[in-house]
Amino acid sequence: LHTTYHFQCHLCWHRLNIFWYTFKNVFLQAYKHGLYGRKYVWFFIGWYADTWFIPPKDEPVNCTAEQMTAAAQYHITTESIMLSRDEKPTISGMTGVEFQRRLKNLIDTDPANTGGFPEAPLAYDAVWAVALAFNCTLARLPKGDTLENFTYNNTVTAKHLFKCVKDTQFKGVSGQVMFSDLGDRIARTQIEQLQNGRYQMLGTYDTTTQYLDWFGKEKFATASGLPPPDSTIIRESLLTVATELYVAIAVLAVTGMLVALVVFVFSIKYSHRGIIVQSQPQSNNVLIAGCVLCSISLLLMGLPAQGITLPKHSFTLLCHSRISILMIGFTFAYGSMFAKVWIVYRMGATENQEVVSRQTPDEVGFSALVFFHVPSKYSTI
Numbered sequence: 001l002h003t004t005y006h007f008q009c010h011l012c013w014h015r016l017n018i019f020w021y022t023f024k025n026v027f028l029q030a031y032k033h034g035l036y037g038r039k040y041v042w043f044f045i046g047w048y049a050d051t052w053f054i055p056p057k058d059e060p061v062n063c064t065a066e067q068m069t070a071a072a073q074y075h076i077t078t079e080s081i082m083l084s085r086d087e088k089p090t091i092s093g094m095t096g097v098e099f100q101r102r103l104k105n106l107i108d109t110d111p112a113n114t115g116g117f118p119e120a121p122l123a124y125d126a127v128w129a130v131a132l133a134f135n136c137t138l139a140r141l142p143k144g145d146t147l148e149n150f151t152y153n154n155t156v157t158a159k160h161l162f163k164c165v166k167d168t169q170f171k172g173v174s175g176q177v178m179f180s181d182l183g184d185r186i187a188r189t190q191i192e193q194l195q196n197g198r199y200q201m202l203g204t205y206d207t208t209t210q211y212l213d214w215f216g217k218e219k220f221a222t223a224s225g226l227p228p229p230d231s232t233i234i235r236e237s238l239l240t241v242a243t244e245l246y247v248a249i250a251v252l253a254v255t256g257m258l259v260a261l262v263v264f265v266f267s268i269k270y271s272h273r274g275i276i277v278q279s280q281p282q283s284n285n286v287l288i289a290g291c292v293l294c295s296i297s298l299l300l301m302g303l304p305a306q307g308i309t310l311p312k313h314s315f316t317l318l319c320h321s322r323i324s325i326l327m328i329g330f331t332f333a334y335g336s337m338f339a340k341v342w343i344v345y346r347m348g349a350t351e352n353q354e355v356v357s358r359q360t361p362d363e364v365g366f367s368a369l370v371f372f373h374v375p376s377k378y379s380t381i
Helices: 002-032 065-072 096-106 120-141 153-169 242-270 275-278 281-301 312-358 362-381
Strands: 044-045 076-080 170-172 175-176 189-195 198-206 211-213
Touching: 002 065, 044 242, 096 120, 120 153, 120 170, 120 175, 281 312
Parallel strands: 044 076
Antiparallel strands: 076 189, 170 175, 189 198, 198 211
């Protein structure tokens, strides 16, 4: 049994070393690609040694201690609290600090680089939990049943044992020991941050009460000292036109409207003149109205300008109105011009038909002769 246990521990430690070495290589690639600094905050599991980021001299890692320290700066770790800082004695008669002191005296290596050293209080309390669960189970077993005769087919003993483990509560060197309904250890979580090569406790979280005790000692590489954003920050900003530009365009638009008004008054005043009558005054009036509407839409296009604010609820009306006014104004202006061109074309076509109808057959033949003779003359030249 001792040989099997020793082999399993050696196998677990070997796997942990492989995972630790792979983890450091991944972090080395993060340094080479610049994935650290003021824009990044790394979150790790806190079960590694406090100096895990410093590569040993005999380890084949293509990096220096300064590079790894710079990349690991201000990263955050989370793990269960493994050592109680309470000065009151636990169920074993020792405090957490006394247990750690006794453990240091039993090992010959540096605790910071000793695998399993931080988790030792958990293992010690686990042995106590098993012992208390066994005592509880012995008191509940029927006469004739013993733990020595326990098999996995003995469901009665298994139920008693599981119930005793779930009900076990005591104060251990790792803190208050209790278990969930699924048999998992319920422990507080500690949050730490690496600051200048040393881990700083930031706070603790109690899963039973859902209470976060935050100490406010966090630091970050940003200029403001605040943590970098974890998503794109969207800020609403009002885009406005410069006052000088808006005033210049507004002056031109108002001038255009005044000119259109003068032309309209002139057209109404002299509407009896033949030249006004022949210029299609109805189309002219529609054209003037279209120009005025386009000028008004030009004024609305520049809003809001600097120094000219509008209520937020009016933006929808503003957007729809300036586009609608521009469309109507352009339709009036361009449509009236097209109508005038069409009228002139129809009048010209009608006059040509009347001229042709008044010509004699000889004149028509002479015109055709000239038409066919001129190309042949130029072709001979």
